[in-house]
Amino acid sequence: MSATDLSERVRALVARIPRGRVATYGQLAQMAGRPRAARQVGQVLRALDESKRLPWHRVVNSSGRVSRAASRGGGDRLQELRLRAEGVAVDESGRLDLERHLWRPRS
DNA sequence: CCACTGACGAGTG
DNA sequence: GCACTCGCCAGTG
Numbered sequence: 470m471s472a473t474d475l476s477e478r479v480r481a482l483v484a485r486i487p488r489g490r491v492a493t494y495g496q497l498a499q500m501a502g503r504p505r506a507a508r509q510v511g512q513v514l515r516a517l518d519e520s521k522r523l524p525w526h527r528v529v530n531s532s533g534r535v536s537r538a539a540s541r542g543g544g545d546r547l548q549e550l551r552l553r554a555e556g557v558a559v560d561e562s563g564r565l566d567l568e569r570h571l572w573r574p575r576s
Numbered sequence: 577c578c579a580c581t582g583a584c585g586a587g588t589g
Numbered sequence: 590g591c592a593c594t595c596g597c598c599a600g601t602g
Contacts, residue, residue: 472599494584505597511583512599528583536583544583581601588594 472509475501479513486527489556490572491565493531526551535563
């Protein structure tokens with residue numbers, strides 16, 4: 470599988486995350502068939518074109534927190550605002566309840 | 577080829 | 590929970 474395949478798979482998966490739910494980088498990597506490519510998932514999201522309207526804000530890390538590394542340009546703040554706007558409680562340090570909001574697709 | 581760098585994750589103290 | 594280390598792997602210089 471090539472890097473572009475991973476990129477396309479990840480974008481397709483992100484597009485399927487329902488409102489009010491979140492997925493983790495590692496989860497998406499696994500679903501894309503690359504269980505250890507969580508960092509690459511991050512690279513894919515980093516390169517997203519905002520005009521594509523993908524819900525990238527629904528992707529958080531495995532500890533249930535908004536990644537602070539997304540703060541380039543205040544991206545982490547934007548992510549928190551968008552999550553709260555769709556009903557996900559995110560505290561001031563970027564934490565949220567994974568048990569309650571994790572996306573659990575059937576397949 | 578090597579060194580360094582991450583929107584990460586698991587393990588340890 | 591926090592700080593740190595280490596493994597991972599594609600991208601960059």
